[in-house]
Amino acid sequence: xxxxxxxxxxxxxxxxxxxxxxxxxxxxxxxxxxxxxxxxxxxxxxxxxxxxxxxxxxxxxxxxxxxxxxxxxxxxxxxxxxxxxxxxxxxxxxxxxxxxxxxxxxxxxxxxxxxxxxxxxxxxxxxxxxxxxxxxxxxxxxxxxxxxxxxxxxxxxxxxxxxxxxxxxxxxxxxxxxxxxxxxxxxxxxxxxxxxxxxxxxxxxxxxxxxxxxxxxxxxxxxxxxxxxxxxxxxxxxxxxxxxxxxxxxxxxxxxxxxxxxxxxxxxxxxxxxxxxxxxxxxxxxxxxxxxxxxxxxxxxxxxxxxxxxx
Amino acid sequence: xxxxxxxxxxxxxxxxxxxxxxxxxxxxxxxxxxxxxxxxxxxxxxxxxxxxxxxxxxxxxxxxxxxxxxxxxxxxxxxxxxxxxxxxxxxxxxxxxxxxxxxxxxxxxxxxxxxxxxxxxxxxxxxxxxxxxxxxxxxxxxxxxxxxxxxxxxxxxxxxxxxxxxxxxxxxxxxxxxxxxxxxxxxxxxxxxxxxxxxxxxxxxxxxxxxxxxxxxxxxxxxxxxxxxxxxxxxxxxxxxxxxxxxxxxxxxxxxxxxxxxxxxxxxxxxxxxxxxxxxxxxxxxxxxxxxxxxxxxxxxxxxxxxxxxxxxxxxxxxxxxxxxxxxxxxxxxxxxxxxxxxxxxxxxxxxxxxxxxxxxxxxxxxxxxxxxxxxxxxxxxxxxxxxxxxxxxxxxxxxxxxxxxxxxxxxxxxxxxxxxxxxx
Numbered sequence: 031x032x033x034x035x036x037x038x039x040x041x042x043x044x045x046x047x048x049x050x051x052x053x054x055x056x057x058x059x060x061x062x063x064x065x066x067x068x069x070x071x072x073x074x075x076x077x078x079x080x081x082x083x084x085x086x087x088x089x090x091x092x093x094x095x096x097x098x099x100x101x102x103x104x105x106x107x108x109x110x111x112x113x114x115x116x117x118x119x120x121x122x123x124x125x126x127x128x129x130x131x132x133x134x135x136x137x138x139x140x141x142x143x144x145x146x147x148x149x150x151x152x153x154x155x156x157x158x159x160x161x162x163x164x165x166x167x168x169x170x171x172x173x174x175x176x177x178x179x180x181x182x183x184x185x186x187x188x189x190x191x192x193x194x195x196x197x198x199x200x201x202x203x204x205x206x207x208x209x210x211x212x213x214x215x216x217x218x219x220x221x222x223x224x225x226x227x228x229x230x231x232x233x234x235x236x237x238x239x240x241x242x243x244x245x246x247x248x249x250x251x252x253x254x255x256x257x258x259x260x261x262x263x264x265x266x267x268x269x270x271x272x273x274x275x276x277x278x279x280x281x282x283x284x285x286x287x288x289x290x291x292x293x294x295x296x297x298x299x300x301x302x303x304x305x306x307x308x309x310x311x312x313x314x315x316x317x318x319x320x321x322x323x324x325x326x327x328x329x330x331x332x333x334x335x336x337x338x339x340x341x
Numbered sequence: 342x343x344x345x346x347x348x349x350x351x352x353x354x355x356x357x358x359x360x361x362x363x364x365x366x367x368x369x370x371x372x373x374x375x376x377x378x379x380x381x382x383x384x385x386x387x388x389x390x391x392x393x394x395x396x397x398x399x400x401x402x403x404x405x406x407x408x409x410x411x412x413x414x415x416x417x418x419x420x421x422x423x424x425x426x427x428x429x430x431x432x433x434x435x436x437x438x439x440x441x442x443x444x445x446x447x448x449x450x451x452x453x454x455x456x457x458x459x460x461x462x463x464x465x466x467x468x469x470x471x472x473x474x475x476x477x478x479x480x481x482x483x484x485x486x487x488x489x490x491x492x493x494x495x496x497x498x499x500x501x502x503x504x505x506x507x508x509x510x511x512x513x514x515x516x517x518x519x520x521x522x523x524x525x526x527x528x529x530x531x532x533x534x535x536x537x538x539x540x541x542x543x544x545x546x547x548x549x550x551x552x553x554x555x556x557x558x559x560x561x562x563x564x565x566x567x568x569x570x571x572x573x574x575x576x577x578x579x580x581x582x583x584x585x586x587x588x589x590x591x592x593x594x595x596x597x598x599x600x601x602x603x604x605x606x607x608x609x610x611x612x613x614x615x616x617x618x619x620x621x622x623x624x625x626x627x628x629x630x631x632x633x634x635x636x637x638x639x640x641x642x643x644x645x646x647x648x649x650x651x652x653x654x655x656x657x658x659x660x661x662x663x664x665x666x667x668x669x670x671x672x673x674x675x676x677x678x679x680x681x682x683x684x685x686x687x688x689x690x691x692x693x694x695x696x697x698x699x700x701x702x703x704x705x706x707x708x709x710x711x712x713x714x715x716x717x718x719x720x721x722x723x724x725x726x727x728x729x730x731x732x733x734x735x736x737x738x739x740x741x742x743x744x745x746x747x748x749x750x751x752x753x754x755x756x757x758x759x760x761x762x763x764x765x766x
Contacts (some may be wrong), residue, residue, distance in 0.1 A: 119659075121656075139661070141665070142544050142662065142663075143661040147615065161545075162545050162546070162663070164546075195544075202543070202545060225541065225542040226550075227537065227538050227541070230538075230543070231540070232543075275469035338406075
């Protein structure tokens with residue numbers, strides 16, 4: 031197929047063919063990761079800039095690794111080490127990087143629309159690595175990749191996403207990605223952590239506050255990280271109560287399908303939203319997700335850079 | 342000394358009767374000399390042909406932000422007064438959130454004096470309701486009034502303390518001053534960028550929910566009721582907020598309200614563009630809210646259209662939405678965009694729109710608007726068919742943060758007569 035998008039700002043609007051194309055491309059890079067020297071020359075001579083305005087270890091590392099496995103040059107900064115702290119505006123930062131002539135920009139930012147803001151103003155391609163609570167498309171893709179490996183396809187499969195729905199970019203990208211691929215989706219969490227107009231925004235997505243009601247029917251359960259500082263804002267009363275209502279425990283797993291796929295975008299609060307026995311158990315694809323992350327990001331970088339895949 | 346003008350063949354809006362009819366208007370020596378169906382042109386008379394054009398008393402804006410003193414790079418009293426004139430406003434009320442704020446007699450007197458010196462749109466200061474706009478101690482309302490203040494408000498902030506708001510109403514009521522409330526309960530709006538709706542649920546923005554406005558209006562109405570004082574709700578935006586005002590007015594509580602052009606024409610769907618020009622406080626609401634505002638205009642629940650003209654520097658606006666300041670400019674575009682979008686399609690009558698721009702707002706601050714023989718010249722000529730582009734050349738403001746900037750608009754102010762002065766645009 032012919033790829034027509036300059037950037038990857040979100041999964042909203044991507045077709046099933048386009049997502050499948052990325053996942054299939056990622057499959058080929060996934061094999062590369064098994065080689066003794068996991069390196070292809072596809073992006074040799076290209077420069078990728080990682081701009082991380084928010085603390086992130088796994089996503090920034092994953093993108094850096096993906097770019098290096100493609101033989102690209104990777105430069106990057108995080109908020110703590112850049113002039114952002116000196117008060118430079120995003121617009122000035124954009125102009126600066128544009129004049130350095132990079133080929134691609136990966137950006138993580140706390141404000142929705144930040145990746146789009148940059149994409150509208152530079153020639154290089156832009157990959158959104160998370161913009162506030164809006165989207166995190168490569169996370170959605172790696173979730174799809176890891177789940178597809180277990181389930182084969184998504185038709186008539188049911189994804190349950192549990193946790194802080196309001197503040198999660200992961201859930202929004204999951205909704206666009208999984209629903210486009212044919213899955214049914216239900217989000218679950220306390221009423222204080224689900225936006226009041228969520229149903230209107232996503233009419234085909236189910237909403238449920240009782241986790242136990244959903245266990246028997248789920249083919250995939252995605253547990254979201256609980257941001258502990260939300261407690262201070264009065265959004266949930268205590269970890270003890272959250273755990274009682276929403277922790278994916280071994281006990282709850284007994285009510286789930288035996289082959290249910292358990293996902294978590296990480297980093298996990300072990301013992302809060304997911305019990306260690308479940309996180310490390312046979313249903314969990316948490317580590318497969320991390321590995322899938324590198325392959326998917328290689329695929330996205332490769333496709334957006336317009337590379338030709340040999341062999 | 343001054344020129345005699347004959348404005349011929351236009352549709353004249355007579356505010357007292359709230360009627361429009363074709364008439365010739367003669368202006369001489371800063372006054373309206375004659376009004377009649379047809380007037381002969383005297384010698385030395387400058388004739389302005391106004392067939393298919395509209396004559397109205399100068400418009401009144403209850404709510405503008407002029408950034409002087411403090412941020413003269415984004416607007417001065419002079420540039421704001423020019424923008425007002427170009428939009429047909431001959432009276433504009435300046436909110437007190439300058440640096441320093443208009444919280445003393447001296448600050449208010451400075452604005453009045455400057456306004457007189459300029460001789461452009463008349464700038465009426467609104468005094469801060471509390472010292473430093475800190476929400477704690479009320480300012481010297483009597484001295485402020487003496488210096489020309491027409492209302493008090495901590496606009497930008499809701500008076501969080503119910504006790505302070507009660508005293509503000511009591512004290513202002515004693516002096517016949519109106520208290521203008523920015524009705525948004527702030528604990529519900531922290532860091533909020535847009536309305537809470539299906540759009541925010543999709544985009545992931547932090548929110549300023551409509552219920553925050555309801556909560557604030559509800560409390561303020563209770564306090565207006567108990568004090569008997571006049572409460573004016575600035576930039577009302579929600580269907581339920583309007584309903585609260587409707588109920589209060591039915592109980593004869595002294596509550597008035599204004600709506601902005603942007604809340605009457607735009608909805609929160611605009612934020613899908615991630616364009617910071619659509620970030621305003623209170624935020625753009627839903628289509629349902631917008632329709633409720635239009636109904637409230639027709640029912641007389643909302644008495645005034647006010648622009649909430651809020652200039653911001655481009656470098657402040659061209660940022661991530663979370664960081665960009667809220668507000669858009671509106672003085673120069675208000676009449677044009679509302680005429681084209683509401684009057685032309687027949688959604689509201691021209692007489693109503695002009696009332697909402699003239700006698701409506703004037704009555705909130707206890708002023709009169711006249712258009713009659715012998716009265717002072719305070720008159721604008723508007724061509725509803727004229728096409729123009731709101732761009733760097735036509736813009737009179739020092740800022741250009743407006744979603745209409747760069748757009749082709751229909752309907753233009755061509756002349757303003759204000760006392761002995763005549764401006765053409």
